[in-house]
Amino acid sequence: MVRRLLLLLLLSSQVQAAPADLTCKPNITLSQKDVAELILKQGRRTQEINLQYQQLRLSVAQSLAAYQWNLTASTGYLFDKSVGLQSSTFDKTENLVSQVLLSKSFTTGTTASVEYKRSSFKGDPNANTGGTPRTVATQDLLGLNIYQNIWANFFGIADRGETDAAELNYKSTAILRTNELENTVLDAIRAFWTAYVSEQNFKEAVASRDRSKKLMDAVKKKSGFGYANPGELSQAQAEYEVRVQDVKTFSTAYLRDLDTLNTLLTLPVNCDVKFSVSNVIPTLPQLPEKSVQDLRIIRSEKLRVQAAERAYDAAKSRDAPTLQLVGKIYSYGVEDDGSGAYSDMVSGAHPQYYAGLQFQYLFGVDLLSETRLNRKYAKELEEVRLSRVTQESEDLQAQAQRRVQTTYSAVLSAVEEKKFREKALQELTRSFNQGRTDINIYIDAMNKYSASEIRHSLAIGNYQTALNEWAATRDELIPDAQEE
Structure with a gap:
């Protein structure tokens, strides 16, 4: 936390540093692997994604709601002393009616119900x-x-088509949950390397300021002895002020990027982080070719195509008049007492049978025909989308691989540049101290060395980020085992 307080003091000498956040352990060390694990374990974005996808389970249950068992029971007592236009046989009647109805629809296009009724x-x-x-x-x-x-x-062709479409759509969406988690991990890794580069830039800004301070003090000493050239001291002082400004600018950027990382990982506010980064630059990996057909986004889109086809099949089946076979079987029993009536009913002595056809035709709006066309266009849309996504996935893999190769070359070049800039600065430092080099050349060498340090850190961050982006395009940042 001391480092963060120093940064705040650098921003404004008049601002009091806030007290340390006791809920945050000092010097939390984070590696790239730690970041990936933390974002999946406690990241709020991860929780949002998981909860959003849990809500999608309802769509499958809704598609099956029409096929659940329906049990209806009723009972009631009717007392009747009413009069009418025609004479009644009874002055008063009392009726107790109880009824139980169990019904269910099946995906075979069948609706069945069992009814029991007692009237006393x-x-x-x-x-x-x-x-x-x-x-x-x-x-x-x-x-x-x-x-x-x-x-x-x-x-039941339409019924099965609609339930299949709902199930396939859910499966296709569930596959994409892992992709969203993968993108969240990728965002966290990007934030990690961005914060790391910002820290290195800040450190280099401080080091550059210290070098300028050392130069300014040396020129002051030379000026005091009358050895300095005209304008050298003013140039050194101006260069020092520029470096002071850089420190404040880079410290602000570092604090901003650190806050972004803390928020993504759900770490306490003002939590200081120590970055665990290896000095060894990983070599360019040689990965086997990855077929786009195995990618989650392609598998998901294929399921969407299948779902659209099943929905179209259902719409075609419903675009016709309704014709139903109807069968009814009833058994009656009537006696003075309930037990006798029940025995009479179950004996089957008084049956009633009905068999027939029921026809229904809806016309005037042509809704069924338009629904069929809508499902046809939806199927064609998913087919076109599958073709597009397939080509885009191939392009993304190729682009990601090229970016890895480019950033790796940039890292190697940045290492060499930094080495040569450092060597040049050392030689010019000796030459300047001996009075054989103009101060402008020396200042320019210092600035170029500082810029090479910044480019070196940025190149490392870009290469590491590119490696993870390449893995993400291959669905290897989070393996398929994490889908459940």
């Missing part, structure tokens, strides 16, 4: 009633109803 009757006959009407009776009814589609949605 009690009546007081009036004086005008002829004969001896039954005053107490119970009727039991047990029935089975079946409706089977034989034209539109022929034996």
Whole structure:
């Protein structure tokens, strides 16, 4: 935390440093691997992605909602002393009706229901009633109803198409969850290297300021002895002020990038980070060719094409009149008491059968035809999208590989440049101290050496980032095992 407080002091000597955040352990060391693990373990973006994809489970359940069991039960008591235009047999009636209905639709285009109903009757006959009407009776009814589609949605073609489409769409989207997590890891790695480069730039700015301070002090000493050339001291002082400005600029950028990294990793505010970066530059990897057909985005898009095809099949099947086979079987039982009525019902002595056809045709708006066309265009759209995504994935892999090769060459070149700039600065330092080199040349050499340090750090960050981007285009930054 001392380093961060020093940065704040450099920004403004009049600003008091904030007290250390005790919830953050000092000098947290982070490597690139630590960053990837932390963002997956506690990153808020990771949590958002996981929760968003968990919400998609509802779509599959909704597609199956029409095929769940439906149990309906009712019971009620009716007391009736009403009068009408025609004379009634009874002065008063009492009815107790209870009913249980269990129904279910199947993806075979079948709707079936089982019904049980008991009606208990009690009546007081009036004086005008002829004969001896039954005053107490119970009727039991047990029935089975079946409706089977034989034209539109022929034996459930449309039903199965719609449920298959919902399942395929969910699977295609679930695959992309890993890609989003991979992009989140990639963003965190980019933030890691950006913050690292900013730290190195800040350190180099401080070192450059110290070199300028040393030069200014040396020129002051020479000027005091009368050995300095005209304008040398002013030039050295001006160069020092420029370096002071650079320190403030780079410190602000470093603090900004560090805050971005802390926020991504859900680390405490003002948490200081120590970067664990190896000085060994990894060699250019030789990876086997990766077929784009194995990529998650292609597999996902193929599932979307299949889903669109199934949805189109369903729409074609529904674009026709509804014709259903209808079958009904009922068994009745009527006795004075409930047990007798139930025995009479289950004996099958009083059956009722019905078989027929039911036709329904909707016209006037042509909604079914337009739905079929809409699903056809959606299928063609997904096919075109699959072709485009396939080509783009091939391009991205090739571009990522070329960027890795380019940034690796840039790193090697930056290492050589830094070595030559350092050697040149050492030679010019001796020459300047001996009075054989103009101060402008010496200052220019210092600035070029400082710029080479910055380019060296930036080249390392770009190369490491390019390696991870290449792995991401090959779906190897997060393996498929993480999809579940």
